[in-house]
Amino acid sequence: MSYFTFDESRPMDFIAIGRLCIDLNANEIHRPMEETRTFTKYVGGSPANITIAVAKLGKKSGFIGRVSDDQHGRFITNYLQERGIDTSCVITDKSGTVTGLAFTEIKSPTECSILMYRDNVADLKLEPADVSEEYIKNAKAIMISGTALAASPSREAVLKAVDLARKNGTVVFFDIDYRPYTWKSREEVGIYCSLVAEKSDVILGGREEFDLLEEPYGPLQNDDQATADRWFAHHAQIVLVKRGGDGSTAFTKDGQSFKGTTFPANVVKTFGAGDSFAGAFIYGLMNGWDIARCQQFGAASASIVVSSHSCSDAMPSAEEIQAVIDKHTTTV
Amino acid sequence: MSYFTFDESRPMDFIAIGRLCIDLNANEIHRPMEETRTFTKYVGGSPANITIAVAKLGKKSGFIGRVSDDQHGRFITNYLQERGIDTSCVITDKSGTVTGLAFTEIKSPTECSILMYRDNVADLKLEPADVSEEYIKNAKAIMISGTALAASPSREAVLKAVDLARKNGTVVFFDIDYRPYTWKSREEVGIYCSLVAEKSDVILGGREEFDLLEEPYGPLQNDDQATADRWFAHHAQIVLVKRGGDGSTAFTKDGQSFKGTTFPANVVKTFGAGDSFAGAFIYGLMNGWDIARCQQFGAASASIVVSSHSCSDAMPSAEEIQAVIDKHTTTV
Amino acid sequence: MSYFTFDESRPMDFIAIGRLCIDLNANEIHRPMEETRTFTKYVGGSPANITIAVAKLGKKSGFIGRVSDDQHGRFITNYLQERGIDTSCVITDKSGTVTGLAFTEIKSPTECSILMYRDNVADLKLEPADVSEEYIKNAKAIMISGTALAASPSREAVLKAVDLARKNGTVVFFDIDYRPYTWKSREEVGIYCSLVAEKSDVILGGREEFDLLEEPYGPLQNDDQATADRWFAHHAQIVLVKRGGDGSTAFTKDGQSFKGTTFPANVVKTFGAGDSFAGAFIYGLMNGWDIARCQQFGAASASIVVSSHSCSDAMPSAEEIQAVIDKHTTTV
Amino acid sequence: MSYFTFDESRPMDFIAIGRLCIDLNANEIHRPMEETRTFTKYVGGSPANITIAVAKLGKKSGFIGRVSDDQHGRFITNYLQERGIDTSCVITDKSGTVTGLAFTEIKSPTECSILMYRDNVADLKLEPADVSEEYIKNAKAIMISGTALAASPSREAVLKAVDLARKNGTVVFFDIDYRPYTWKSREEVGIYCSLVAEKSDVILGGREEFDLLEEPYGPLQNDDQATADRWFAHHAQIVLVKRGGDGSTAFTKDGQSFKGTTFPANVVKTFGAGDSFAGAFIYGLMNGWDIARCQQFGAASASIVVSSHSCSDAMPSAEEIQAVIDKHTTTV
Secondary structure: OOOOOOOOOEEEEEEEEOOOOEEEEEOOOOOOOOHOOOEEEEEEOHHHHHHHHHHOOOOOOOEEEEEEOOHHHHHHHHHHHHHHOOEEEEEEOOOOOOOOEEEEEEEEOOOOEEEEEOOOHHHHHOHHOOOOHHHHHHHEEEEEEOOOOOOOOHHHHHHHHOOOHHHOEEEEEEOOOOOOOOOOHHHHHHHHHHHHHHOOOEEEEEEEEHHHHHHHHHOOOOOHHHHHHHOOOOOOOOOEEHHHHHHHEEEOOOOOEEEEOOOOOOOOOOOOOHHHHHHHHHHHHOOOOOOOHHHHHHHHHHHHHHOOOEEEEEEEEOHHHHHHHHHHHOOO | OOOOOOOOOOOEEEEEOOEEEEEEEEEOOOHHHHHHHHHEEEEOOOOHHHHHHHOOOOOOOEEEEEEOOOHHHHHHHHHHHHHEEEEEEEEEEEOOOOOOOEEEEEEEOOOOEEEEEEEEEHHHHHOHHOOOOHHHHHEEEEEEEEHHHOOOHHHHHHHHHHOOOOOOEEEEEEEOOOOOOOOOHHHHHHHHHHHHHOOOOEEEEHHHHHHHHHHHHOOOOHHHHHHHHHHHHHOEEEEEEEEHHEEEEEEEOOOEEEOOOOOOOOOOOOOOHHHHHHHHHHHHOOOOOOHHHHHHHHHHHHHHHHHHHHHHHOOOHHHHHHHHHHHHHHHH | OOOOOOOOOOEEEEEEOOOEOOOOOOOOOOOHHHHEEEEEEEEOHHHHHHHHHHOOOOEEEEEEEEOOOOOHHHHHHHHHHHHOOEEEEEEEEOOEEEOEEEEEEEEEOOOEEEEOOOOEHHHHOOOHHHHOHHHHHEEEEEEEEEHHHHHOOOHHHHHHHHHHHHHOEEEEEEEEEOOOOOOOOHHHHHHHHHHHOOOOOOOEEEEHHHHHHHHHHHHOOOOHHHHHHHHHHHOOOOOEEOOHOOOOEEEEEEOEEEEEOOOOOOOOOOOOHHHHHHHHHHHHHHHOHHHHHHHHHOOOOOOOOOOOHHHHOOOOOHHHHHHHHHHHHHHH | OOOOOOOOOOOOEEEEEEEOOEEEEEEOOOOOOOOOOOOEEEEOOHHHHHHHHHHOOOOOOEEEEEEEEHHHHHHHHHHHHHOOEEEEEEEEEEEOOOOOOEEEEEOOOOOEEEEEEEEEEEEOOOOOOHHHHHHHOOOEEEEEEEEOOOOHHHHHHHHHHHHHHHHHHOEEEEEEEOOOOOOHHHHHHHHHHHHHOOOOOEEEHHHHHHHHHHHHOOOOOHHHHHHHHHHHHHOOOEEEEHHHOOOEEEEEEEOEEEEEEOOOOOOOHHHHHHHHHHHHHHHHHHHHOHHHHHHHHHHHHHHHHOOOOOHHOOOOHHHHHHHHHHHHHHHO
């Protein structure tokens, strides 16, 4: 069954709003970053990665965001354009901001860490006036990343975008994407992410992320079904609880739940697993696939990305994903 | 007919959240403040004034807010207690804040101005953790003042309070109470006040205030009925559009509207008119009166306060209000 | 003997730089401020008071500072002009600042306290560009108040003014005037006040204030003569250590010291004692009086001001001061 | 002749205070940074580079500064230690700061630019309390970099260090090192750098940098000799005006001036020229060489560094510098 309708008359399939930044991945892996000397530059940021994934899968995609007025900002905009992503709403911020950076350290497949530069970043300068009703109205779906709620004026821009999406029948995907930096308090996280979750059609998050949303409003229940029901009482149709290496469970408003598994991978690092899953899962939903197939497609995509050095560059095509599925299905 | 139910089993009738400050009214009136030399001190702030009005009318009232840890903060808390208002949720802020001040200048009955001190004020330091679900659950109704949304963490505390009120069936009154200071942009005003308006049972504001809420989401219609319908699509039951000296119009979800008038007054200053109206109007609603009678009661209360030097001190009793109504009704 | 030369060809006798604010003195004295209801407004701020004192004594005076663009700012400028003080370098700050306030509470003659409003104040927005070399060059002497060093850009404006005074042979008076608010750390106080003290001709301060200046540079000696010698090694000619009710000791570069006494007074409050002393002491120095006579004149002035409700309004004339001296000298 | 005495009994030859950061040099040169993909990491920051240069030349060196509590901070501290530089006063800042970054773009030998990350950097969090009198007293000389004056509390730490150096007879080198970022206004630059220049023995800067110091105090003269005389009136013994590719002129208090030249180089980029010059020039002064020889040594060192990809890593040994001098002198 279909949980919501994508308006097929709209020219744009998918847009995202929020963070556009740069990953600097240490080339020398399996050692502390103190001992590395060279880095390779990639476009990064969760909503950027998801958009790149969706675009690679063939959907007409776009982005609403701000980049810095420097070489890093231009690198990002150029990269998106080369990938066929519409950047007409990617604004060059002129206020002296910088691009957010993530230096990644890969000590071992299970010991990865990130050194973030998030002060005075362009992406958080997105303003409500940057959000065009026309752009949202012309897209079938919009992806909100919780990180964009971490500070003003990006926070207000996102709150406005969500309202415009609801008003215009654009399907709202919400990835909680909690990162402790930037936020001033845990309660802020819960309060603002809840405001967006109330107005979203599909919500993706880990168990701890959903707990954050419930914290300000009473004792935690730590119960996935109760969490899903909380949001079904608003506009949600699908609530997907991610469990990292243990797969995910998707709950639907009609009372079903679907447990997804993972595919074997030669893991280089775990970064990008969530974004690649989300991109492929959304792609499936937009194709009208059933939930279980969407989850399988997402998991296969993730298995490819965790085997690579980068996130954005490694986002696979539908054929590559299908090949993984076929390989592991035929062996059964 | 009754538009909503006040849970009569609850011990507290009415609570407000937000601004507690001090008015310093020039004793020498009808001249510029440069030429005045002495001031009299009163408790002020719109939600404080409304609470004082409601308490004077005999309702069991309380307040959620923060005051400065100094003589001004203690003056406010003492004053509320003397008026029988519960201050168990009035917290003394220990972070070095001050009490907001409003120096009022009365050049003539129609030329009044305020010189505000709103930097580093205690009331805007209200935190989400200060908001007790128990307190809200024990009250029949809560009043939200839009000014408390102007800055964090007060903004988040109010957003949390509104959600807890809805969750617990506490009736939500929302007075937009727009003041240009503190807010960073007009769009912020519209975005946050809209989030609260969506969850309110009764919304009070001037035409320009309602326009502010509509601005981020499309071209202005400047149509009171359309404004009312916008909020009736959410939780509102009553939308009251105030027109200063021209009275007010109350719209109800069942499609009716009621035009209220004003009473003659020997006007000293116009400050406090809105707060005294709101206090008496709410009192009427909580008594189950019909809308027209609530408006009349509010207008009579306002006529008393605008004839006085102070706002809070001048809030009238039910008998005093009724006397005004009787006087002007019998003469007809 | 004369310790420095005032250039008699200059049109202006005395200028000060820094704080211009408002005192709001409780009219009801001998009770906590929580229980007072009315306040009287006066011009305040240590350098303002000293300038008013010097002007009252007949010296041609001026001021370099910023006031807020509101009724309080205009009140201050008007007041200075009425006192014959030149305000051509008193700039109206247009950046949305307020006037600093000091609510004074007089519980008893020995229990006085002040509730300060110092956030976003106009006086600390004084900029280096506001300091005119021409104005300083035309004055015989300039008074620096340490409070103006508490924050940028006022801090830099003062550092510039001191250098321009030295360059142009304008005698530099420095009143340490330490107030704990605004300053970020004790070490900041010592570092910046030392930079000004090194370039001053006359330094006035209490023992604890001089200790603050010595703290960053080694163990405290708590020795007035050592303190004086520290600054004599730079440009100082006179170092005056104030001891409140116990009078003051003036040290001179030629190795002398002078112990000043106090005059009996019917003390209402102790505020303003230091400013009235400083004004009369400076007046004496500018008249070429010997140090002991300057101290006596200062002490007599202080005895008048502590007997009054205000500071600035109460600054006495030379005749009034002399009358106090005569009264107490003839009785001996 | 010798212009000042280095106290030979002291265990440490040279210490610097201020900026420790990281250079990320694009590996792909001769193209815009938008088109580069990999970067190599080096220790950077002008005072760090100078200290590394002096240490490479064999002087016992140390550093007073703060580094971030992360992989970049540890990389810097490790690097200094490997170079034999004392890091007992290099403090790990625990307040959540990051390491300053400089992404360098080399479009051509004459078109180089830097993309800076200077928000919330550890080096500017140096506090007055971090500056140990004992450490300064044990060093023959200290180098101050003007960039460390750009913000508090680093600004106050440096002002304190300079006073302690003067008090203890530690020779003060001052490199104006003006960088427009961080500073709030041009006047601030002039005011604070002047305060340090007044207390310095040797001042190094470009013509525009010296102009900045003179701007707040009167019309610019644009005259190197007048500039030198300005500072000779305080404590300066040598004032060195740098002219980039055109060499430098050193003025001495005894009225002499020395024009230095440059050595031919196969220029990769111009970064690091000034730091390598300063390091070798200071080395010469500390060896008691005459000014002209110091300048020649500095220029030869610079010619080596501009021919390399890095700054810090490329600092040459005395033998390498001498080889350049010999090569170009013998061919004449």
